[in-house]
Amino acid sequence: MAAAAPVAPPDNAQASGQQTGKRKGVQPLRAGEGHSFLLRRLHSLSGIVPIGAFLVEHIVSNFEAVNGPLAYAQQVKFLNGLPLVRVLEWAFIFIPLAYHALYGVYIGLRGRGNVNVYPWAGNWGYFTQRITGYIAFAYIIQHVWRQRFSGVSLPEHPGAAFHKVQVELHNPWMLAIYVIAMIATCWHFAYGIWLFAAKWGITPGNKARKQFGYVCAAVGTGLCVLGLIGMYAFISPKYANAPDDVMPAQPAGIVLPAPTTAAPGTTNPKQLGEVR
């Protein structure tokens, strides 16, 4: 008896799997393999703590600029006076931020956005989360370089902080970049909280997700407004042309008490000259 002709194309898994070792099309689940669950959840968590927490701290601290250069300098001095501050900075800001940014770009590059075909709210959210992430990534690189690692070093010269930011924001291009980045970052954070709750199963129901969406929108908007007001303090006429430095240098290591002798040239012995 002759062999029956195949009635259907051979099965994908058998047809191409045995010959090339790989199926055509999207690969099936690699059940239980790899560490992408851990890495992806770490990415999600790191966006809330410590990065999100730092973002809130950063915006709230910068809001202190509303009270002028000296108040701002004291806030900078306080933060740089925290115990193990350099360890805190690397362990809770730079390293998590670098991980979140690089893994986020990796996630973004592997997505195939289709909001042009399916223009639905959630799909816009997906698209916007990636765009705002890229904006924040590019902005933070220049921001960290220009404000933290180049120019006058603020940990040792907290008094120079206001002036340093003021000079930056007086460039209209930089101001535009800062405003765009503030909005993008707050959006990314607020929608990120919402995504976190959805993905970790904190808000599984439609109603819970919708209501939590309003909460996240309020948090994001509030944070953004706070940030923009803080930013305005640097360019407002009230503190125009702030002094280069409003505080003595704060050298690392053992710091001797400020000299009690009157600086040469001062007329009031109780008013100390600026110590450099």
Add this chain to the structure above:
Amino acid sequence: MAAAEVTTPKHPASGRTITVKVKRQRTPDAAAVTETFAIPYRPNMNITSVLGEIALNPTTTEGKGTTPIAYDANCLEEICGSCAMLINGKAMMACSALVDKLTGPDGNGAITLAPLSKFPVVRDLAVDRSVLFENLKRVKAWVPVDGTYDLGPAPRQFPQVQEQRYPLSNCISCTICMEVCPQFNDATGFVGAATIAQAKLFNMDPSGAVLKEERLRALAGGGGVQECSFAQNCVQACPKQLPLTEAISDMGRDVFVQQVKDFFRR
């Protein structure tokens, strides 16, 4: 049009025709070509009946004779999940896609048909969706009751559990949720919403729950539940209105809890 007049038999219809452009390919590896057909209009047509009309008279508008269009279909009433395709660029079921809603505001717009874009084409509009079957196998989306003796009646299911499970049991494996998902692609190898929802369905079954931990561990693997980025296209596009995002959220939590348990106990 003169050539078409010769070969196209006159229909006793209103005279109005629908223009249908179909992306076709003869074999899995052949280049795709687009053929255009003019179909006599009848009220309440769906894409299945359009494809039936083309099969009755497989002649393009250029008068060229061609073959009927190959596509998967079985029930013709949105219950078998076979006839998913791109209709006007969007993933829909051919059987439940109504022509009157697809021809634009003036009713004269052309309808485009194309195979689902994320699955290997077998021929024309028929694609190989076996990846879904493979995924369902990998999460053990079944109730293990096979045995050599009578296992007795199934455990009682509370009505509340039944009510949660029933919507998930409506999945017809059409793969539209996967097609519309930005994360379901070659780079991620994401498992897709349907499989995650089925894992939840069987985890909630009193007998199926015996494989719960295995399903949760499987879903933590490469392409697992973590690849979901909550674009929520799946739940928008699902023709059976499955609560897919809820299932993904629930499974995301369960998979995480299982991973933590395994980390400390295994």
